[in-house]
Amino acid sequence: MTATARAPLAAPTATSPRRLGRLRSTARRAGPPLGVLAAVVGVWYAVTYLALAPRRRFLLPPPHEVVTDGFGDWTTFGQTLRALGTTAKVALVGLVIAAALGMVFAVLMSQAGWIERSFYPWAVALQTIPILAIVPLIGFWLGYGFWSRTVVCVLVALFPIITNTLFGLQSTDPGQHDLFTLRQAGRWARLVHLEFPSALPAVFTGLRISAGLSVIGAIVGDFFFRQGQQGLGSLIDDYTQRLQSAPLFAAIMVSALFGLALFWLFGLAARLAIGAWHTPRRRS
Incomplete structure (x- = not known):
């Protein structure tokens, strides 16, 4: 009697547990935000069809109408994309200027106490001034074009860079400072090789x-400074005046997605620059 030949069982691959772990990790990260999105869409539909009368439904159009009229209509969506390009240019230029100024001021304040005592209160005062109160003055001084919008972005985005950079520079480990002192390191070497990293x-x-604040500043500037190419702020204002709710919501979503994209890009840059030696503690 011959034994029945049996095919050998396939050995479990080493990549299967890894793939399963990656899928679980992805689901753990993406599941909660998608769940919140589903809940928001459900509440949105409920408010539109249950809380609003048909004649008042233009106040909150259903999500599918926003998609079809705001994103599906190429004429409307193309106008939104062109406005996004203008707003993105203003926001990025303003953010670069704010980052450069904020870091320079933070470094100067970290190196001399009298500079911090002289300038930091004015930085706080600038942050507390309502931006809408000084926007007309910016228009009087600089006109109503690109650079006026950029100045608004700089004023809105400057303070967080100053405060966070100054906090980081002043939070260096004292033991490492002592090590640099023993090596007789100068102020510049201490700043470049210890404090700033x-x-x-x-x-x-x-x-x-x-x-995110620079995007807000660019949109606020668009509301007031309408010379030159149209940005998202003036486009949103036009949709509001014409009671075009679906394109209005689409433009708002585009501006929010652009802000999220910038936030994500800087998070990615942070992981690439410092992820190898600085890993924040995460809760499960």
């Missing part, structure tokens, strides 16, 4: 905050 996590935190 240690401050990078705080610097990137300030940049992520200011990235």
Whole structure:
């Protein structure tokens, strides 16, 4: 009697547990935000069809109408994309200027106490001034074009960069400072090789905050400064005056997605720059 030949069982691959772990990790990260999104869409539909009368439904159009009229209509969506390009240019230029100024002021304040005592209160005062109160003055002084919008972005985005960079520079480990003192390191060497690298996590935190604020500043500037190419702010204002709710919501979503993209890009830059030696503690 011959034994029945049996095919050998396939050995479990080493990549299967890894793939399963990656899928679980992805689901753990993406599941909660998608769940919140589903809940928001459900509440949105409920308010539109249950709380609003048909004649008042233009106040909150259903999500599918926003998609079809705001994103599906190429004429409307193309106008939104062109406005996004203008707003993105203003926001990025303003963010770069704010980052440069904020870091320079933070470094100067970290190196001399009298500079911090002289300038930091004015930085706080600038942050507390309502931006809408000084926007007309900016228009009087600089006109109503690109650079006026950029100045608004700088004023809105400057303070988080100053405070976070200054906090990071002043939070360097004292033991490492003592080591540099023993090596008789100068102020410049201490700043470049110790203080600024240690401050990078705080610097990137300030940049992520200011990235979203720069988008807000660009849109606020668009509301008031209408010379030149149309931005998202003036486009949203036009849709509001014409009671075009679906394109209005689509433009708002585009501006929010652009702010999220900038926030994510700076988070990615932070992981690439400092992820190898600085890993924040995460809760499960």
